[in-house]
Amino acid sequence: MKKKRLGEVLRERGQISSDDLTRVIESQQQDEARGDQGSLMHLGELLLKRKLVSKSDLTSALTEVTRVPYTDCGKLRKVDSATLSLIPQALARRCCALPIEIEGGTKLALVIAEPQNLQVIDELRFSVGMELIPHFGFREEILAAIEKFYSGAESVETGETETSAAGDSGMEFISASSLRRNINATHEIQSDLLQKCTPAVRLVASLITTAAKKGATDIHIEPQTSDSVVRFRIDGMLRDYQRIPRSMQSSVVSRIKILSDMDIAERRGPQDGRFLVKISGRSLDLRVSTLPTQYGEKIVMHLLEADLLLREPASLGFPAPIAESFQQMLGLPQGLVLVTGPSGSGKSTTLYYALNSLHKPSINIITVEDPVKFNVPGVNQVQVNTRAGLTFAASVRSALKQDPNVIMIDEIRDKETAEMAVKAAQSGRLVLSTLHTNDSISAVTRLLDLGVSSSELATSLTGVVAQRLVRRLCACHKTVRGNPEFISKLKGAGISDPPAMESAPVGCEICDLTGYKGRVGIYELFTPSENVRSAIRSGARVEQIRSIARQSGMKLMQEYALERVREGLTTLEEVMRVIPFETARFAYCRSCGSEVSPAFLYCPFCGEQLHEAPGNGKKSDAKSRKSSVTGPVTR
Numbered sequence: 001m002k003k004k005r006l007g008e009v010l011r012e013r014g015q016i017s018s019d020d021l022t023r024v025i026e027s028q029q030q031d032e033a034r035g036d037q038g039s040l041m042h043l044g045e046l047l048l049k050r051k052l053v054s055k056s057d058l059t060s061a062l063t064e065v066t067r068v069p070y071t072d073c074g075k076l077r078k079v080d081s082a083t084l085s086l087i088p089q090a091l092a093r094r095c096c097a098l099p100i101e102i103e104g105g106t107k108l109a110l111v112i113a114e115p116q117n118l119q120v121i122d123e124l125r126f127s128v129g130m131e132l133i134p135h136f137g138f139r140e141e142i143l144a145a146i147e148k149f150y151s152g153a154e155s156v157e158t159g160e161t162e163t164s165a166a167g168d169s170g171m172e173f174i175s176a177s178s179l180r181r182n183i184n185a186t187h188e189i190q191s192d193l194l195q196k197c198t199p200a201v202r203l204v205a206s207l208i209t210t211a212a213k214k215g216a217t218d219i220h221i222e223p224q225t226s227d228s229v230v231r232f233r234i235d236g237m238l239r240d241y242q243r244i245p246r247s248m249q250s251s252v253v254s255r256i257k258i259l260s261d262m263d264i265a266e267r268r269g270p271q272d273g274r275f276l277v278k279i280s281g282r283s284l285d286l287r288v289s290t291l292p293t294q295y296g297e298k299i300v301m302h303l304l305e306a307d308l309l310l311r312e313p314a315s316l317g318f319p320a321p322i323a324e325s326f327q328q329m330l331g332l333p334q335g336l337v338l339v340t341g342p343s344g345s346g347k348s349t350t351l352y353y354a355l356n357s358l359h360k361p362s363i364n365i366i367t368v369e370d371p372v373k374f375n376v377p378g379v380n381q382v383q384v385n386t387r388a389g390l391t392f393a394a395s396v397r398s399a400l401k402q403d404p405n406v407i408m409i410d411e412i413r414d415k416e417t418a419e420m421a422v423k424a425a426q427s428g429r430l431v432l433s434t435l436h437t438n439d440s441i442s443a444v445t446r447l448l449d450l451g452v453s454s455s456e457l458a459t460s461l462t463g464v465v466a467q468r469l470v471r472r473l474c475a476c477h478k479t480v481r482g483n484p485e486f487i488s489k490l491k492g493a494g495i496s497d498p499p500a501m502e503s504a505p506v507g508c509e510i511c512d513l514t515g516y517k518g519r520v521g522i523y524e525l526f527t528p529s530e531n532v533r534s535a536i537r538s539g540a541r542v543e544q545i546r547s548i549a550r551q552s553g554m555k556l557m558q559e560y561a562l563e564r565v566r567e568g569l570t571t572l573e574e575v576m577r578v579i580p581f582e583t584a585r586f587a588y589c590r591s592c593g594s595e596v597s598p599a600f601l602y603c604p605f606c607g608e609q610l611h612e613a614p615g616n617g618k619k620s621d622a623k624s625r626k627s628s629v630t631g632p633v634t635r
Helices: 006-012 018-033 040-049 055-066 089-095 118-128 139-151 163-168 180-195 199-214 246-259 306-310 320-330 347-358 392-402 415-426 442-449 454-460 484-493 530-537 542-551 557-566 572-578 619-626
Strands: 097-103 107-112 131-136 171-174 216-223 227-234 237-245 271-279 282-293 296-305 335-340 365-369 380-383 406-409 430-435 461-473 478-481 501-504 516-526 585-588
Touching: 006 018, 006 040, 006 055, 018 040, 040 055, 055 131, 089 097, 089 118, 089 139, 097 118, 097 139, 107 118, 107 139, 118 131, 118 246, 199 216, 199 227, 199 237, 199 246, 199 271, 199 282, 199 296, 216 246, 227 246, 237 246, 246 271, 246 282, 246 296, 320 335, 320 347, 320 461, 320 516, 335 347, 335 415, 335 442, 347 365, 347 406, 347 430, 347 461, 365 392, 380 392, 392 406, 392 415, 406 415, 415 430, 415 454, 430 442, 442 454, 442 461, 442 542, 454 461, 454 530, 461 557, 461 572, 484 572, 516 557, 516 572, 530 542, 557 572
Parallel strands: 107 131, 335 430, 335 461, 365 380, 365 406, 406 430
Antiparallel strands: 097 107, 171 271, 216 227, 216 296, 227 237, 271 282, 282 296, 461 516, 478 501
16 A cells, blocks of 8 residues: 555645645755755645644644654653763754653653654664654754753763863864765764763764874774773784773764764675864874674774875985985886885885875876875875776776876786786886785786786886884883893894894883884885896796895895894894794805805805804904805895
């Protein structure tokens, strides 16, 4: 049976004429054309406002159509403050809904202007965490009741000590969406933040403020059996921060999803979104991801600070020789420059620094990214959209028709993209991109495995930067005499003359008792020489390419890392946690260039003495003999 509409019911009852109904509907459509959202209740309010029907006739017809009882908010004497606390005042005003009674401890009765608006009902249900029993009411009556009852209600406290300061944090939420409901949500959270009356809003604000203050890169909200745990990723390590009661889990998740332009009714599939926040002058772009788990939706908020682009490239922390060579590579008119490393090693940051240093009016720069992490003024940034057919390869192919000087590809993931990158580098463009490899020279093997021609790669490859991030010792660290275990590890790592002293973490309030504050970059630069290019063309193994590069003076990231340990910037344990140090280590003979074990006294290939034999008493020749062998090489 077809469901009747309000106008049909009133007309069948003889309570309104067809002409009057037609005029009111036309007026409603004009309001919608002007941007006012019409609804079933809006039509009823227009009829009542024009005195075309009586209030009793209208409420009776609305009850028949909606099958929802009518409640006159003007006749309500009192609403319990505990009931009001379930829906924040700003949310109640935006949804035009007034909570009136908790029934059985599990259900909430409320009066709402649009009981058939499922999106509003779902938002309220998730915010409250209870089943809803809707009653309908007229908008003006509900808004008047909201002002009346909330003005006398006491502010709701969360019980969390750190959330009380959230309202004084100088935080401003900015919607990244053009939808009105998301803009309203940002206004609401800003209003509630100032009023300090909404637990979920204050908690979300507190988490973001604290994470930004501590320098966290990610916020994890993970539902568990009885509560949700919040963890921050600081300096690459996850740390427990606090726990959220089970009763607040739904409202916190809903709040974040609304701000991030997500569908709050969708809980069975993953979603992605973003929103912007300004905290005491700092601009943060929060990329939000949800994932359904056994106990609810897990949320990860990735904090990106756009102001990082304003800093100088030298602040990357490159060693002087690498910084100079890297700038020279960026100054070339064409070639392929790669940055390699695992996820979270700062590859994208390095590329954005490069873009920032390259940007000038005379250069056309196009980037192909998934997703676009930072908005760089003056740079043409393309967002990959696989569903629309805009893949990495298709984007690069189209970008080449736009007369670019520089092309930045977020990541080389497949054969077609790799081939397009190499051809773009050969055709007179400077191409920047990233790869996931353990070291710089392995990038050659990776591209060859993807199907790139060895001759084309040898011609186009300009340089590869491999990098890692290790935690930096806090200023509270101490210097102690190196114990035998420390000295043994350094010798095993390839340092023949380990320092007598070592730096050790202590822990203070600044570093949250971890002993580490901030991170320092460890880099490795591979610039192919003519001998290396010949080896790549001939299909040489990665070990042979590495040996040739080492003979040309290339230093490995392991050697740079051990220098940071010697300087007291970090610890050996931290370096070995991040950077692979294998047990099998090799050096090469400067006489014949062959790789040999550091344990050998003589080169097995040419007979050149590599080290001074113990106990021979010839100290004067020790330095000259040691000069015939280089440092360790990790294979």
